[in-house]
Amino acid sequence: MSGPASSISDRPAAGVLARLFTRPGAAAAVGAVLIWLLFAVAAGPAFRSLAGTASYLNAAAPLGILAVGVALLMIGGEFDLSVGSVVGVSGMSVMLLTTEVGWSVWPAIGATVVICLFIGFLNGLTVVRTQLPSFIVTLATLFMVRGLTIAAARGFTRRTQLGGLDDVAGYELARTAFGSAPVAGLRVSIVWWLGCAALATWVLLRTPWGNWILAAGGQPEAARNVGVRVARVKIGLFMTSALCACLVGIIQAVRFTGADALRGQLQEFYAIIAVVIGGTLLSGGYGTVVGAVFGALIFGMVRQGIVMTGIDADWFQVFLGGMLLLAVFVNRYALVRAQRAP
């Protein structure tokens, strides 16, 4: 080869802080530490105690599970506003299949998983076939799934809140798996949360699927040009986010031994907020699941910390919106840096 070798990386190293902020999710980790310190001082020993720790981890876990699926989906360039409604249909499906149809708990859980995966599949298929924004498609699903859940509950039972799951065969094992708090008030849902996050991180960073997810969100046309089946990847992602929502619905149905047709409302927004606080770009192609874990953790700490500090809980929403705006600013800065030289 003639000509001088061009050198891509002979550029001055950026400062440690600047480098840190180009890592998606790092800002959320720093934010989580700062917020812990804030409430450790403001709320005092109650927040720092094991019971306090358990209370914010328990609060973060369901949202954290949702955020895992939503994070993968948003990295893949799509939104899912229907996850809150899927939480609702999941719990209601478990209740109707057990107390009304007469199945035991585990077959009901199996059928519920199939139903939720099917909803995710329909979301994905509609988005890739129509090329409509997933924001609109899943907004429609949000209302349809919620409406169907309420209608089904009323149709079968004339009520929208059902109880009595603890009288159904198989409940004890289900309680151990989904609803128990085995150690010091820490719920088993925390294990599900971190397990899902670890699995999703593995898929994203170390498997070909992860590569295709990043490419499908970053530049779908380029991905197609090298043979990536973008439509298949996206449908799989919608099914994953529905599966995460399904798991949350099951966990809550088992824990509360019942379901409410309205369960999961607003969770779709909280999940997106957790993911964005975690450093994932709204435009897709860039982000981490680990960041979303910290996003959910921040959510849990703020929600419980505000109460423990003695501030009126209404301020939680104000704080949450502020965090979201701040996160978007930080993410934009990180994007600009990432596009520049390392």
Add this chain to the structure above:
Amino acid sequence: MQPTTQPEQPASPPRLEARDVTMRFGGVVALEHASLAARAGEVTCLLGDNGAGKSTLIKVLAGVHPPTDGVCLLDGEAVRFRSPREALSRGIATVYQDLAMVPLMSVWRNFFLGSEPTSGRGPFHRIDVGRCREETRAELAAMGIELRDPDQPVGSLSGGERQAVAIARALHFGARVLILDEPTAALGVRQSERVLEHVRTAADRGVAVVFVTHTPHHAHPVGDRFVVLRRGRVVADEPREALPVEQLEALMAGEAG
């Protein structure tokens, strides 16, 4: 090569050929009886003004559009690709100007996108990241680009470097035909020169290169053969010796041919 070939084809057939291709989109005729042959080890330049039909012709070759009329031949054998993926699997790699890379993904992730080497079994089946990093570095070094960190995002590379990564990727995965869509269009003089070197390197490695450009000064130094399109028709198909750069410019401008 087979010693007994058909009498009208004394030499080995071109690697990839579009023969007498017509392409209509509704009532619009984008190509009319256009032919182009890409031979192994040669750079075939496809020139023409905007709207002349260059993009349509390479999309026919790359399997994006099946031609309305006419035929594509791979190694002398008629082929009809149903998708770009099928063309790719037969060794026809296309590098589109803006859509070759995912800017936010690292160089190695881009390099192996869609063809990730894996190791391990069952739940531990995973991308062999170490191998990806190393091979990316080695392949780019072979093109004269020293990449210190294969983890840096492609978005931090210059336009010319991105083209180089795309070309190196196609060569690495054994492309037999490399179609380059305006690789120098958005580049400055120095970067263009480097990309032209890469184009030549690809041909010297035995690949049949189709180089699309609207700049005769980019085509002439590296081209072995020049096909000029105007309004969907081939107005010239000449070897380099028969076509000095001035005449090529004149053809492009529509003053001759």
